[in-house]
Amino acid sequence: MKIQIKNGRVIDPKNNIDQQLDVYIAAGKIVGLGTCPADFTANQSLDASGLIVCPGLVDLSARLREPGDEYKASLVSELQAAVAGGITSLACQPDTDPVLDEPGLVEMLKHKAKQLQLAHVYPLGALTRQLHGKVLSEMGELREAGCVGFSQANIAISDTQVLWRAMEYAATFGYTLFLHAEEPFLAKDGVAHDGEVASRLGLKGIPSAAEVIALASILRIAEETGAKLHISRLSTAEGVAMIRNAKLKGLNISCDVSANNLHLTEHDLAYFDANCHLKPPLRTQRDQDALRAGLKDGTIDAICSDHTPVQDDAKLAPFAEAEVGATGLELLLALSLKWAEQEKLDLRQALKHVTQASAQILGIAAGDLSINSDADICIFDAATYWQVSPGALKSQGKNSPFTGLELAGKVKTTLVRGVVVYQS
Amino acid sequence: MNNPQLDSDGRLRHLLSIEGLPKKILYQILDTAESFVGIAEREVKKVPLLRGKTVCNLFFENSTRTRTTFEIAAKRLSADVISLNVSSSSQSKGETILDTIDNLIAMHADMFVVRHAQSGAAHFIAKHVPEHIHVINAGDGRHSHPTQGLLDVFTIRKYKPDLHNLRVAIVGDVLHSRVARSEIHALTTMGVPEVRVIAPKTLLPAQVEKLGVHVFHDMKAGLKDVDVVMMLRLQNERMSGAMLPSAQEYFKTYGLTEEKLAYAKADAIVLHPGPMNRGVEIDSSVADGKQSVILPQVTYGIAVRMAVMAILAGGQIAGSQP
Numbered sequence: 077m078k079i080q081i082k083n084g085r086v087i088d089p090k091n092n093i094d095q096q097l098d099v100y101i102a103a104g105k106i107v108g109l110g111t112c113p114a115d116f117t118a119n120q121s122l123d124a125s126g127l128i129v130c131p132g133l134v135d136l137s138a139r140l141r142e143p144g145d146e147y148k149a150s151l152v153s154e155l156q157a158a159v160a161g162g163i164t165s166l167a168c169q170p171d172t173d174p175v176l177d178e179p180g181l182v183e184m185l186k187h188k189a190k191q192l193q194l195a196h197v198y199p200l201g202a203l204t205r206q207l208h209g210k211v212l213s214e215m216g217e218l219r220e221a222g223c224v225g226f227s228q229a230n231i232a233i234s235d236t237q238v239l240w241r242a243m244e245y246a247a248t249f250g251y252t253l254f255l256h257a258e259e260p261f262l263a264k265d266g267v268a269h270d271g272e273v274a275s276r277l278g279l280k281g282i283p284s285a286a287e288v289i290a291l292a293s294i295l296r297i298a299e300e301t302g303a304k305l306h307i308s309r310l311s312t313a314e315g316v317a318m319i320r321n322a323k324l325k326g327l328n329i330s331c332d333v334s335a336n337n338l339h340l341t342e343h344d345l346a347y348f349d350a351n352c353h354l355k356p357p358l359r360t361q362r363d364q365d366a367l368r369a370g371l372k373d374g375t376i377d378a379i380c381s382d383h384t385p386v387q388d389d390a391k392l393a394p395f396a397e398a399e400v401g402a403t404g405l406e407l408l409l410a411l412s413l414k415w416a417e418q419e420k421l422d423l424r425q426a427l428k429h430v431t432q433a434s435a436q437i438l439g440i441a442a443g444d445l446s447i448n449s450d451a452d453i454c455i456f457d458a459a460t461y462w463q464v465s466p467g468a469l470k471s472q473g474k475n476s477p478f479t480g481l482e483l484a485g486k487v488k489t490t491l492v493r494g495v496v497v498y499q500s
Numbered sequence: 501m502n503n504p505q506l507d508s509d510g511r512l513r514h515l516l517s518i519e520g521l522p523k524k525i526l527y528q529i530l531d532t533a534e535s536f537v538g539i540a541e542r543e544v545k546k547v548p549l550l551r552g553k554t555v556c557n558l559f560f561e562n563s564t565r566t567r568t569t570f571e572i573a574a575k576r577l578s579a580d581v582i583s584l585n586v587s588s589s590s591q592s593k594g595e596t597i598l599d600t601i602d603n604l605i606a607m608h609a610d611m612f613v614v615r616h617a618q619s620g621a622a623h624f625i626a627k628h629v630p631e632h633i634h635v636i637n638a639g640d641g642r643h644s645h646p647t648q649g650l651l652d653v654f655t656i657r658k659y660k661p662d663l664h665n666l667r668v669a670i671v672g673d674v675l676h677s678r679v680a681r682s683e684i685h686a687l688t689t690m691g692v693p694e695v696r697v698i699a700p701k702t703l704l705p706a707q708v709e710k711l712g713v714h715v716f717h718d719m720k721a722g723l724k725d726v727d728v729v730m731m732l733r734l735q736n737e738r739m740s741g742a743m744l745p746s747a748q749e750y751f752k753t754y755g756l757t758e759e760k761l762a763y764a765k766a767d768a769i770v771l772h773p774g775p776m777n778r779g780v781e782i783d784s785s786v787a788d789g790k791q792s793v794i795l796p797q798v799t800y801g802i803a804v805r806m807a808v809m810a811i812l813a814g815g816q817i818a819g820s821q822p
C-alpha cells in the first residue's frame with residue numbers, strides 16, 4: 077500500500093520542518109518528504125490542503141481501564157478516542173484491576189491492543205507489587221513483556237527506604253521511573269488545592285507542600301541512586317523551581333504537566349464542579365503561570381492528557397464523593413495548541429511537547445516524521461473550532477472540565493503504520 | 501457562570517449558601533423574619549402561606565435541633581412536612597441521593613431541606629431538581645449552613661441594630677465549621693466592618709483572611725473591645741488528637757470564661773449555635789449569664805426559617821403574602 081499525503085503543511089518538530097510538503101508512505105514507513113521516491117505510484121492519495129500534517133501524538137499518561145474496569149472504558153473505546161485525538165502512541169498507567177504487576181497481564185494487554193490496530197500501547201508496569209509500595213515488582217520480566225517504564229500511578233510509596241531501593245534497582249538496569257510527587261499523609265482525604273477556594277467551599281485541602289515534600293525526597297533519592305526519573309503531572313510553582321534546579325545540577329530527569337493544570341485553576345471548581353475533581357488538584361493562578369513558564373523554558377518537557385475516563389454516575393455525587401478524573405485523549409492536541417497560541421508560540425513549539433519530547437521520554441521510536449520511520453501521522457485542521465461535548469467524544473469517559481468550551485484543532489485523519497485508522 | 505441560588509429575575513430560588521447572595525436578599529429574609537417573630541406568641545401559631553405545599557426534611561446526617569426547628573417552621577406556615585433520616589452509608593451514595601430525591605419529587609414534594617456530611621451536597625441536589633422545586637441547605641459538610649448564619653445576624657441585629665458599627669469575634673473551630681463560614685459571609689455582606697476569627701492555627705482553614713476576616717490566636721487580644729462574641733462548637737472527635745492536645749487545654753486557652761469575656765465591651769453579647777460543650781468551648785457562667793443570647797437565637801431561628809420558606813414559595817402563592 078502506497079499513500080501520498082498531498083499539499084499539507086508538514087510540521088515535524090524533531091527534524092525542524094515547517095513547510096508545505098507531500099508525504100510519501102510505503103509499506104507502513106515514511107519513504108519520502110517533498111521528493112517523490114523513484115518508482116513510487118500512490119494507491120491512495122490524501123488531500124491535506126489547508127491542513128497540518130504532523131507526527132502522531134504521543135501521550136505520557138492515559139488510563140485505558142483494561143483489565144478490570146471495563147464498565148468505565150475499554151481498550152477499543154479508548155484507543156478509538158486516542159486516534160480520534162491524533163494520538164498514535166500512548167503510555168498507560170498500571171492502576172488497573174488486577175494491577176499491571178505481572179508479565180502475563182502486560183503481554184495480554186499489548187496483544188489485545190495490537191490486534192485492534194489503532195494506537196500503539198506502551199504499558200507502564202507497576203513499580204511495586206499491587207502498587208502497595210512494599211515489594212518490588214519483577215521489573216526485568218515486565219520489561220521483557222513490553223513495559224517501557226515503571227510507575228506507581230497515583231499511589232505514593234510512603235516508605236522512603238522502599239523508594240530508595242526501587243530507584244537503586246531500576247538504576248541498575250537503566251529503567252525509567254514515572255513518579256507522581258504527592259506526600260500521602262499531607263494529601264490524606266484531600267480533594268482540592270488547600271487554598272482560598274477549598275477554604276471557602278469547605279473542601280479538605282491538599283497543600284502544595286504535599287508535592288514539594290514528596291518531590292524533595294524523590295529528587296534527593298534519585299541523586300543518590302542515579303535513577304532515571306520522569307516526574308508525572310507536576311502541579312506547583314515550587315515544584316517547577318525544584319525541577320529546574322535538579323536539571324541544572326545534571327540529574328537524569330524529565331517532567332510533564334497535565335493539560336488540565338496547564339489551563340485550569342482552583343477557581344474553575346466554581347460551585348463544586350465534580351469534573352474538576354482531579355489529581356493533582358487544580359491549583360492557584362500563580363502555580364499555573366509557573367507551569368506555563370516551565371513548559372516554555374524547557375523545565376517541563378511534555379504535556380500529557382492524564383486521560384482518566386469515569387462513568388457518568390461516578391460523577392453524580394457531591395464533590396468529594398465524585399470519582400477523580402476527566403477524559404483527555406481527544407483534548408490533548410487542542411489544549412496544547414491553545415496553550416501555544418496564548419503564549420504566542422508557533423505550531424512547531426506547540427507540537428514538540430506532545431510528539432518528540434514525549435517519545436524521547438518513553439524511549440520509543442515515534443513522534444517524528446523521519447525517513448524510514450513508522451508512518452504514524454496526524455492530519456488536523458488548526459483553524460476549525462469544535463465544541464467539547466459528550467457527543468463529540470469517542471471515549472467512554474464523557475466527563476470533562478472543558479465541556480462547553482470551543483477549541484481550535486480538529487483531527488481530520490490519523491494514520492498508524494501507514495494505515496488510515498481514523499477519518500472525520 | 502450562573503448563580504445557582506437565583507432565578508433569571510434575581511429572585512431567590514434556592515438557599516444554598518450566604519456567599520453569592522446580594523445584600524438586598526439578606527435584608528429581605530431578615531425583614532420578613534421580623535414579621536414572623538410574633539406568630540409564636542399568638543394563640544393560633546399558624547399562617548396559611550404554605551398550605552397545600554409539601555416540605556421534605558431530608559437529613560443524610562443526624563440532627564435533632566435543626567431538623568426540629570425546620571419542622572416547626574414549616575408547620576407554622578401550614579405546610580405538610582415529611583422528615584426523613586437517610587443513612588448515607590450505602591455504597592453508591594450519588595445514586596442514592598438522586599434516587600431518593602426523584603422518588604420524593606414523584607410524591608410531589610415542593611421543597612427540600614437538606615443536610616449532608618459532604619460539602620457541596622445541597623448545590624449538587626439543587627442542580628438536579630426540576631425548576632419548580634426549592635432546596636434549602638440545612639448544613640453541608642464544612643461548607644455552609646445559611647439559615648444559621650442568617651439567624652445569628654438576625655439575633656445580633658435585635659440587640660445591636662447598627663450593623664455598620666460593630667466589631668464581631670468568631671471563636672473556635674473555624675476549619676470544620678459551616679456555621680463560621682456562613683456567619684462570616686453574612687456579616688461581611690451586611691456591612692459589619694470588622695470580623696475577627698480567634699483560634700489556634702490547627703483550627704483555621706488555609707488563607708482564611710481571604711474571607712475578609714482578621715486573624716487572632718490569642719483570646720484576650722481578639723476579644724478586646726468587641727461587641728459580639730460568636731462561639732463555635734468543638735466536635736468531640738477533635739478535642740484530642742493532632743488538632744488539639746486535650747479539651748482541658750482548649751478550654752484554658754480558648755474557652756469563653758467571664759474573665760476572658762471581660763476584655764470585650766461591657767455590653768457585648770454572646771452567641772453559640774448549639775449544642776454547647778459546657779466547660780470546653782464555653783463556661784456555664786457565660787452560657788447562662790446575662791450577656792448570653794443563646795436561647796433567643798433558637799427562638800429567632802424558627803422565624804428566620806419560616807421567612808426563607810415563605811420567600812422561596814412566594815412566587816407560587818399569589819395573594820397570600822403576610
